[in-house]
Amino acid sequence: MVLCPVIRKLVGKRVVLASASPRRQEILNSAGLRFEVVPSRFKETLDKAAFSTPYEYALETAKQKALEVANRMNKKDFRSPDVVIGADTIVSVDGQILEKPADKQHAYSMLSRLNGKEHSVFTGVAIVLCSTKDKQLETEVFEFYEETKVKFSDLSEELLWEYIHSGEPMDKAGGYGIQSLGGMLVEYVHGDFLNVVGFPLNHFCKKLVELYYPPSKDAIHHVKHDSVPSVETFEVLSDEESGSSNSTQQNVTSMLKGESAFSCGDPGSLRKKEVAQHVSGEPMANCSENVENQAPFPTILIELLDGFKASKAMFVACKLKVFDLLKGKDILKAKDVAAHINASVCGIERLLDACTALELLNKTNEGYSNTELANKFLVSDSEYSLHGFIIHANDYVWQFFTHLESAVKEGTNQNHQIFEKKAQNLFQDTFYHSRETKLRFMNAMHCIIKVTARDVATAFDLSGFRSACDLGGCTGALAHVLVQEYPDLHVTVFELPDVIENISCFQPLGQGSSRITFTPGDFFKDNIPKADLYILSRILHDWSDDKIDILLSKISDTCKPGSALLVAEIVLGEEKISPPRAVLQSLSMTEGKQRSSSEYKQLLEKYGFTWVQTKMTGNFLDVLLGFKKTTHNSELSNFGF
């Protein structure tokens, strides 16, 4: 549901959030905004002393972040976004700006400064409207900031260090996250809570209202500032400039060309309006009113319409090992690629052009070559290859989605259509029904967990644990990262015997592997090994509540008080409509389901795990950690919590 009608005004526009912050993404997602995430590469190194107030610093950083992304995207494919949103959150105390702590000691000095005092949280937000003229990017910047006052209670040193050891402060401005454990430090909040989380949604919506529902012409006044040259404001624009039928026609044409809905009139008049906007802080006049009456170009629908073609083009190029052929610096013509993989020249030429359009390949007069993205993720033997996962998507998931209509009507998964028999057991009867399909599935899991393992392993500080058991740990890819990260940790991978028989080709040579043991077994039927820490990575979403009951009861019974359970899954937003990859995965209708953070928390608590914390990693998987109930909190501090 989209509560704020103005958010709907952005439907059909290419909206980009220039921030990697999962918190900002979640806030905007839950407001119903559809956007792409392109984290800014702007280095946050502006000289703070050059700004007379903290919010000016936050505003400038937000603006530079957004402009960097707008410029980069425009240069990259000459297809600029319509709107780029940049934001920067800082904490200010005693006139000093605090950003993210560099290490635990730095976090301690920040939190000590905030202890027992009131401080301000400022978020600067820049909304950059983009358009192009002769492939040159033109931008208009609208900016605002929000201030929220927060007061910390008087906190003991012990509590501050406990909080620091939770790992939570490290990626947060001021060294705390109010939406999670950090909320316990806070006595009061005056102002917008979401501003402290990282994005002032309310003010953002008001700003959009100003932009998209501007006040009538009469309401706009001349402004004169002593410090800036006198400029024309909206009132001096002629009718023609500000909204005649001619300019309406131009708007429609420019929108159909994919240009910004705001690029009406000649560029000169646009620039005048732009200056006026900056000076007066007032919105653009009739230009956007005209646009309101036009149906915007439904970019999102067109992209959805073509989505399956794009996926399939990438799948087929992977299956034919096109990226392997072009790996490194090789440049080949279509006919050479066709000869190598024994395919038609015209077919390959079309496939290579499609991959170029999708930014997987580069094309010059000499021929085609891999983009960096393809070299890194699509070549089958690259370190972080997703090739195996893509082949699984092509050979299995794709088939499933061709039966989606029946799946939706029947409310069941369609394995019986694909495998021609009803699956009693998801793994034995489907993924593992032949050696070929088993290796394909294992390779797919191996690819995806390799890319995400480091973030899973480090989402919490696990250095207090000595033994871990990764239940359904497949090829052991997560176990390998865990033993690299934690030199005192031993990991048992508990897996089906069928899988363990086939793990040898997935084992890296080298350090740490002597601390990994593979133990065959069935986690529903057999006893599970004893450990301080149990791990369920992408297990719970696959199973029915009955099966989960068996598994979690078993873990809970085996766990000693103070031991912990770590769950890695894609965590749904509380409204359960984001992130799209989780919601789309749900369509595969396995026995299980995806859950939100509060649902996982409830589930873990039901089996005796307390103190459940969630980390949204920004990577493919999010992580939850809960501790087996203990009467003594001191047992938790053995693990640094």
Ligand SMILES: C[S@@+](CC[C@H](N)C(=O)[O-])C[C@H]1O[C@@H](n2cnc3c(N)ncnc32)[C@H](O)[C@@H]1O
């Ligand atoms: C979706 S995969 C996740 C693999 C791995 N944990 C990861 O995150 O990539 C589920 C894994 O659970 C294993 N599994 C399924 N049923 C099992 C059972 N009854 N006992 C032990 N492992 C099982 C499968 O073999 C598979 O490797």
